[in-house]
Amino acid sequence: MWSRRQYLTLALGAAASGCASPAGVGAPSLDSLARAKGMRFGAAVGRRDLDDARYCDVVRRECGVVVAENDHKWPVIHPAPGVYDFAPGDRLVAFAERTGIRTRGHNLLWQHPRWLAPWVTAYDFGANPRASAEALLREHIATICQHYGTRISSWDVINESIDEQTGVLRETVLTRAMGPEVLDFCFHVAREAAPHAQLVYNDYMGWEAGSANHRAGVLRLLHDFKTRGAPVDALGLQSHIGANRGTPQGSFNPPQEREWRAFLDEVTGMGFDLLITEFDVNDRTITGDIPQRDRAVADYARRYLDITLSYTRVKEVLTWGVVNPKSWLQRFTPREDGLPLRPLPFDENYEPTPLHAAIAEAFEGAPVR
Ligand code: G3I
Numbered sequence: 148m149w150s151r152r153q154y155l156t157l158a159l160g161a162a163a164s165g166c167a168s169p170a171g172v173g174a175p176s177l178d179s180l181a182r183a184k185g186m187r188f189g190a191a192v193g194r195r196d197l198d199d200a201r202y203c204d205v206v207r208r209e210c211g212v213v214v215a216e217n218d219h220k221w222p223v224i225h226p227a228p229g230v231y232d233f234a235p236g237d238r239l240v241a242f243a244e245r246t247g248i249r250t251r252g253h254n255l256l257w258q259h260p261r262w263l264a265p266w267v268t269a270y271d272f273g274a275n276p277r278a279s280a281e282a283l284l285r286e287h288i289a290t291i292c293q294h295y296g297t298r299i300s301s302w303d304v305i306n307e308s309i310d311e312q313t314g315v316l317r318e319t320v321l322t323r324a325m326g327p328e329v330l331d332f333c334f335h336v337a338r339e340a341a342p343h344a345q346l347v348y349n350d351y352m353g354w355e356a357g358s359a360n361h362r363a364g365v366l367r368l369l370h371d372f373k374t375r376g377a378p379v380d381a382l383g384l385q386s387h388i389g390a391n392r393g394t395p396q397g398s399f400n401p402p403q404e405r406e407w408r409a410f411l412d413e414v415t416g417m418g419f420d421l422l423i424t425e426f427d428v429n430d431r432t433i434t435g436d437i438p439q440r441d442r443a444v445a446d447y448a449r450r451y452l453d454i455t456l457s458y459t460r461v462k463e464v465l466t467w468g469v470v471n472p473k474s475w476l477q478r479f480t481p482r483e484d485g486l487p488l489r490p491l492p493f494d495e496n497y498e499p500t501p502l503h504a505a506i507a508e509a510f511e512g513a514p515v516r
Contacts, residue, residue, distance in 0.1 A: 176210075177507060178209060180511055183511075184456075184513045184515050184516065185462070185516040186456075186462055186464060186513070187211040187212045187249065188211060188463075188510070189211055189212030189213050189248070189463065189465040190206060190214075190466045190468060191213070192216060192469075193216040193217065194216075196469075205469050206246070207246050211248050212243075212250070213242075213248060213249070216467070219236045219253055220262075222264040223235060227266055228270075231294075240295065249300045250298065250300065251302070251303070251424075251465070253302075255291065255304045255337060256287075256306070258305050260317065260318065260319050276323075277326075279324065280321055280324035281332060285336050289339070295341075299344065300343070300345065301345035301346075301347060301381075302347060304334050304379075305333055308350070309364040309365050309368055311351070311352070313360060314365075314367070330377070331377040335378060346379055346380045347380065347381045347424070348368070348372070350365055351387055352364075353400075354451060356403055359403075362410045366410070369414060369419060370417065373417050380419070380420055381460075382419050382421055384455065385423075385426075386426040387426075388451050390431040390433070391480075396483070397432060399443070407454060411455065411458050415460045420460045420461075421458055421462075422461060423465060426464060427467045427491055430443065430444050430482075430489055431483075432482075445500075445505035456509055461516070464506075466492060469493050470497055471487060489502075490502075
């Protein structure tokens with residue numbers, strides 16, 4: 148934890164940079180700590196969160212960037228051919244602008260058969276499927292990017308197109324219609340329609356042993372983007388760390404720190420920027436009382452952040468949500484004991500958890516970029 152001197156130094160720095168007021172008296176916000184090192188901190192915001200005054204207060208105080216958890220996704224924003232519904236997504240962007248913070252966009256295409264809009268999966272691409280798919284994607288991406296213009300500073304152009312088990316490009320109706328170059332096409336259209344924006348390939352390859360094929364597949368994809376001249380600026384590290392399907396009770400997934408550094412070395416060696424886009428720590432398998440679980444989450448997060456933030460190409464860190472009860476993980480991977488998970492930096496009372504302190508300390512220990 149910080150000394151009083153450190154707190155005051157950081158709090159004064161926060162005030163000087165015009166950042167949001169601190170989480171508590173004297174405690175600088177996560178975003179002010181991030182900005183002191185040339186980064187920004189932020190979080191995903193769901194549609195209902197904007198009606199939650201306490202959630203909005205935490206975002207205003209702690210964040211310098213937000214992302215829509217769901218309201219910029221194809222099924223929401225383009226629910227039928229030629230039909231666009233910008234209202235939900237506009238609400239978040241307007242909130243961010245009133246608050247004086249950035250918005251990043253997630254996502255223009257989730258290149259995964261399960262998450263395409265149903266009408267796209269059922270779409271008749273006709274006699275010339277390539278031309279038909281290009282027209283559909285061009286309209287989708289250009290319409291959304293032109294609607295938001297410079298109000299959105301960064302786009303996840305493609306999300307999760309590499310199969311985590313095989314490392315191979317996922318098949319969808321779009322790859323069947325126009326081949327693997329569908330990804331490059333989307334980035335070129337996005338560059339034309341949003342020349343100001345950071346264009347990101349976003350995926351959940353991780354630092355655990357089970358992610359080796361996923362990491363290798365993403366490296367191949369990034370290398371191919373580079374070789375073909377696709378306008379990809381950065382890799383989004385979703386960073387859903389902790390337990391996953393096969394993790395034994397009482398532990399997290401054991402990290403492969405050397406392999407993770409080698410992965411980040413190769414990505415940055417190709418010239419890509421990095422951002423942490425969806426950070427949370429799955430404590431489904433962690434036993435003990437709340438203080439013990441929170442300590443384990445904070446320590447595991449700190450190890451991940453100390454390595455990842457040592458790369459000065461990481462410029463933004465976003466958590467996937469703010470308060471534990473609203474995390475997607477509560478439904479996705481419930482605990483065997485039925486207790487809620489504790490994956491985020493604020494608890495059910497909207498109070499900072501030890502994970503909040505771990506993120507703060509990781510920012511404080513990170514190099515300036
Ligand atoms: O809004 C409808 C509601 O009207 C309807 O009654 C209800 C019926 O189930 O569904 C609601 O939509 C749900 C939506 O979340 C909003 O709550 C969708 O069914 C549900 O599939 C959707 O889940 C989201 C999931 O992505 C799929 O889009 C999660 O909230 C969201 O946290 C999760 O986020 C993803 C990132 O986009 C990509 N990386 C992984 C991450 C976690 O899966």
